[in-house]
Amino acid sequence: xxxxxxxxxxxxxxxxxxxxxxxxxxxxxxxxxxxxxxxxxxxxxxxxxxxxxxxxxxxxxxxxxxxxxxxxxxxxxxxxxxxxxxxxxxxxxxxxxxxxxxxxxxxxxxxxxxxxxxxxxxxxxxxxxxxxxxxxxxxxxxxxxxxxxxxxxxxxxxxxxxxxxxxxxxxxxxxxxxxxxxxxxxxxxxxxxxxxxxxxxxxxxxxxxxxxxxxxxxxxxxxxxxxxxxxxxxxxxxxxxxxxxxxxxxxxxxxxxxxxxxxxxxxxxxxxxxxxxxxxxxxxxxxxxxxxxxxxxxxxxxxxxxxxxxxxxxxxxxxxxxxxxxxxxxxxxxxxxxx
Numbered sequence: 401x402x403x404x405x406x407x408x409x410x411x412x413x414x415x416x417x418x419x420x421x422x423x424x425x426x427x428x429x430x431x432x433x434x435x436x437x438x439x440x441x442x443x444x445x446x447x448x449x450x451x452x453x454x455x456x457x458x459x460x461x462x463x464x465x466x467x468x469x470x471x472x473x474x475x476x477x478x479x480x481x482x483x484x485x486x487x488x489x490x491x492x493x494x495x496x497x498x499x500x501x502x503x504x505x506x507x508x509x510x511x512x513x514x515x516x517x518x519x520x521x522x523x524x525x526x527x528x529x530x531x532x533x534x535x536x537x538x539x540x541x542x543x544x545x546x547x548x549x550x551x552x553x554x555x556x557x558x559x560x561x562x563x564x565x566x567x568x569x570x571x572x573x574x575x576x577x578x579x580x581x582x583x584x585x586x587x588x589x590x591x592x593x594x595x596x597x598x599x600x601x602x603x604x605x606x607x608x609x610x611x612x613x614x615x616x617x618x619x620x621x622x623x624x625x626x627x628x629x630x631x632x633x634x635x636x637x638x639x640x641x642x643x644x645x646x647x648x649x650x651x652x653x654x655x656x657x658x659x660x661x662x663x664x665x666x667x668x669x670x671x672x673x674x675x676x677x678x679x680x681x682x683x684x685x686x687x688x689x690x691x692x693x694x695x696x697x698x699x700x701x702x703x704x705x706x707x708x709x710x711x712x713x714x715x716x717x718x719x720x721x722x723x724x725x726x727x728x729x730x731x732x733x734x735x736x737x738x739x
Contacts, residue, residue: 466496472524485699519706541709543702548590557722558702565691565727566599569673582615582633582641619651626654642738649674649681667736686733694725
């Protein structure tokens with residue numbers, strides 16, 4: 401593996417053990433080599449298994465009393481809500497949290513591997529295959545909240561029923577009588593975006609309706625990008641959709657912005673459905689119909705899975721499936737029958 405990475409065995413060892421005296425470029429090369437050759441460690445250090453870790457009389461795991469929470473960013477109320485769910489469960493268990501942001505240089509993985517911790521919860525972090533492989537081989541359990549890519553064996557995950565959420569959005573609009581739709585998706589590479597779009601379009605196909613390619617756009621989870629893409633869809637009165645499904649509430653507000661600029665009323669001229677059920681769209685004018693995602697509960701479930709993983713053997717950890725928490729439709733004032 402050292403030869404594959406073009407470096408020495410001691411340098412590879414430093415990366416795998418989380419040492420910091422390695423350049424970001426060299427760390428990335430080693431992680432890529434680890435992934436390419438399919439390397440896995442010997443059985444995890446015993447601290448990863450509650451079956452051999454020392455416990456106090458109440459049955460709690462002794463040793464480290466904190467977990468790492470790694471987030472992709474700290475912006476918006478989505479991340480705040482999931483952190484609330486994690487913190488509440490951790491506080492009840494007497495466990496501290498160490499919060500860090502995953503910078504694009506990938507150095508966060510080395511720092512994580514080098515710390516003494518009960519485990520890690522990773523939230524909204526875009527990871528390369530090599531980084532996912534490194535997490536799967538970490539000496540402590542790891543749980544990913546809302547993974548953008550399918551996690552490898554050994555890494556558990558918590559998500560929402562994104563496909564069902566997209567389906568419910570479509571069925572709501574179909575029941576109102578809409579037949580012309582637009583879609584503002586997130587990023588093409590994100591599983592949760594593609595699942596929401598697939599659920600939505602599958603329900604439409606069951607009703608004999610297909611969304612033209614020009615009425616499907618990617619808003620990059622950004623309100624301004626969603627505004628621009630929605631404005632393009634709304635520019636042609638002949639082909640203008642009467643309803644738009646936005647794969648996040650933030651992008652749904654971008655659809656609101658585009659409708660206002662075009663002189664269209666929501667919902668009189670355009671119905672809008674978002675996804676997440678955050679506070680901001682509930683305060684919008686009009687309040688936005690959306691798909692509720694149990695974000696706080698996802699954080700709490702991730703903590704529970706992490707603690708369960710510590711009480712499991714390595715084989716059980718590798719087989720622990722991801723879980724999906726149920727989404728539901730929240731009907732407000734942004735949807736109505738088409739004119």
